[in-house]
Amino acid sequence: MVFNMSKSEEEEARNALVKFYSQLSHSNGAVDPSIGWNMSSDPCIGEWEGVFCDSKNVSVKKIVLDGFSLTGLLDAASLCTPQSLAVLSLQENNFMGDISEEIGNCKQLTHLLLSGNKLSGILPDSLSNLNNLKKFEISNNSFSGKLPNLARISGLVSFLADNNHFTGPIPYFDFSNFQLFNVSNNNFSGPVPNLKGRFGLDSISGNAELCGEPLSNVCPPSPSKKKNHSIEHILMYGGYILIGLLLVIFVAYKIVAKKKHTGEPQDNLDIVKPKGVSVDTSINQPSIVSNEHKLGASKTEYSMNSAESAMMSTSMVVLSSPVVKGMKFEDLLKAPAELLGRGKHGSLYKIVLEDGMPLVVKRIKDWAISGEDFKRRMQKIDATKHPGVLPALAFYSSKQEKLVVYRFEQNGSLLKLLYGSQNGVAFDWETRLSIATKMAEALAFMHKELLDDGIAHGNIKSSNIMFNQNMDPCISEYGLMVLDNQDNSTLVNGNNGHKTRDHAYSTFKVDLYGFGVILLELLTGKLVDNNGLDLAKWVHSVVSEEWTVEVFDKNLVKEGASEERMVNLLQVALKCTNASPEARPSMNEVASMISTIKEEEEGSIVSDVW
Numbered sequence: 001m002v003f004n005m006s007k008s009e010e011e012e013a014r015n016a017l018v019k020f021y022s023q024l025s026h027s028n029g030a031v032d033p034s035i036g037w038n039m040s041s042d043p044c045i046g047e048w049e050g051v052f053c054d055s056k057n058v059s060v061k062k063i064v065l066d067g068f069s070l071t072g073l074l075d076a077a078s079l080c081t082p083q084s085l086a087v088l089s090l091q092e093n094n095f096m097g098d099i100s101e102e103i104g105n106c107k108q109l110t111h112l113l114l115s116g117n118k119l120s121g122i123l124p125d126s127l128s129n130l131n132n133l134k135k136f137e138i139s140n141n142s143f144s145g146k147l148p149n150l151a152r153i154s155g156l157v158s159f160l161a162d163n164n165h166f167t168g169p170i171p172y173f174d175f176s177n178f179q180l181f182n183v184s185n186n187n188f189s190g191p192v193p194n195l196k197g198r199f200g201l202d203s204i205s206g207n208a209e210l211c212g213e214p215l216s217n218v219c220p221p222s223p224s225k226k227k228n229h230s231i232e233h234i235l236m237y238g239g240y241i242l243i244g245l246l247l248v249i250f251v252a253y254k255i256v257a258k259k260k261h262t263g264e265p266q267d268n269l270d271i272v273k274p275k276g277v278s279v280d281t282s283i284n285q286p287s288i289v290s291n292e293h294k295l296g297a298s299k300t301e302y303s304m305n306s307a308e309s310a311m312m313s314t315s316m317v318v319l320s321s322p323v324v325k326g327m328k329f330e331d332l333l334k335a336p337a338e339l340l341g342r343g344k345h346g347s348l349y350k351i352v353l354e355d356g357m358p359l360v361v362k363r364i365k366d367w368a369i370s371g372e373d374f375k376r377r378m379q380k381i382d383a384t385k386h387p388g389v390l391p392a393l394a395f396y397s398s399k400q401e402k403l404v405v406y407r408f409e410q411n412g413s414l415l416k417l418l419y420g421s422q423n424g425v426a427f428d429w430e431t432r433l434s435i436a437t438k439m440a441e442a443l444a445f446m447h448k449e450l451l452d453d454g455i456a457h458g459n460i461k462s463s464n465i466m467f468n469q470n471m472d473p474c475i476s477e478y479g480l481m482v483l484d485n486q487d488n489s490t491l492v493n494g495n496n497g498h499k500t501r502d503h504a505y506s507t508f509k510v511d512l513y514g515f516g517v518i519l520l521e522l523l524t525g526k527l528v529d530n531n532g533l534d535l536a537k538w539v540h541s542v543v544s545e546e547w548t549v550e551v552f553d554k555n556l557v558k559e560g561a562s563e564e565r566m567v568n569l570l571q572v573a574l575k576c577t578n579a580s581p582e583a584r585p586s587m588n589e590v591a592s593m594i595s596t597i598k599e600e601e602e603g604s605i606v607s608d609v610w
């Protein structure tokens, strides 16, 4: 994330770059002083060769030192200190050693071009966190080992890694958007990915252990299938044995209980029948004993008795995430909980598990959805993974309430960041555009995948955009809000009383509205009121008076952000917040409009160099 740099940060960035350069030598001997990289000048104003800055000459955007005959280590820790760096091009030099984990600090990197050096070692996993990366080129080096999961970088369009010593499988890139791809002359193995007809055999040749179409090598049958099969059998028979045992224990228990309490009403026994949540007695509900209503108290605790505990562990569903592998519902209930907020439809608690892991639990009350439908819904959402969407880790359902567990994101929400900007900690145009682009892509993906199931987000707003540990934005609480008629008529004009299908459709259009409001917040630096109407109304009225420029955040104007691109983004926001839901575009259209604006922005940066 690029916040406007303070003086000390500028100094730190300059120190780091000088350090990086001082460790190098020219092929003719020491570093070349004429290149101008020294502490007595400024990288942006002092004409450091190969360094390019933003339009205000404040932050370093590009370092291009191709063919400078430089020898030495690629000190990523120093190079990535100016976190604004978008282009790093050190091709055709004599850089040695490996790329260290710190390359992951170069969050804004769009171009990492290192072909034609003497680099070696295994690529660090942190490379796969460079979500802005478009071009990654490392041909003609001596890298080895398996590639990190580069396929998760959705915007990657160029990957050149030919003439190295890589092993293992080729990642499953989405080749439909790729412009350049070459991994020839390595030691890759396993099946050839579907190149979507975009690249020929020459892009994969020289890897003797690759197999499958279009190569003549046929892939051997996968042993994992066989293994899975036997695991399935073990699980199945294990399950039968377990059920049998439970039945025996249950029958024995009933016989003993009957003997002990002859004459006691049968109802009491029903309470401990393992019917889970379907038994509608108060003892089957997770009682969250809260003292939040007490003056000044912000802590809450969950409590339960042993019968509840037994039933809850069976009704808790832990999803596929390895983060909470083996977590039991009791672990949640035991943990002290702190109320983080209470919205119209539920409350959010922070809890800390015994091993110190912080989680949040969303508690939704009185949601008229059956346990089965809720389960199906949560599983559908879980199966639709996107790096820009915070996955649920587990969920629980009873008649009165639903609980959903997420990772605790300590870097806070977009709302907090916007508040921060009002307190003087501004964040720049490029960062805001990048947040808008990533959120639009994530939401468009979710809408596309979940359209048929009618599962929209339902409550898109800046407090539901969280920043993960890499400061990448991600949408939280996807699909936890099904609008009631009142919400619907507030946000979706003219759509009262429509039937279920229309209702689902409207929820998608409500997401568009919510997303449009977020764009307005990013552009104006102003916050919406609770129902999100005022900001949109205000912007629409100012624009209709042809005072468009007046709406923009003064910090963006001061920074010299492109007015043309801000106006373009404002047009998108206005389309999304159109009072008529039918007139709002689809999320897919929005994502492509914003991506065009982002490309224009990047084009303006890169065109300074090439």
Ligand SMILES: Nc1ncnc2c1ncn2[C@@H]1O[C@H](COP(=O)(O)OP(=O)(O)OP(=O)(O)O)[C@@H](O)[C@H]1O
Pocket: 340, 341, 342, 343, 344, 345, 346, 347, 348, 360, 406, 407, 408, 409, 410, 412, 413, 459, 463, 464, 466, 476, 477
């Ligand atoms: N996974 C998370 N980690 C850390 N903080 C979170 C997480 N999810 C939400 N929060 C923050 O906790 C606070 C309370 O969240 P909550 O969802 O109750 O608020 P809300 O978004 O205003 O309400 P609602 O979503 O019910 O309309 C918000 O400031 C939100 O940004």
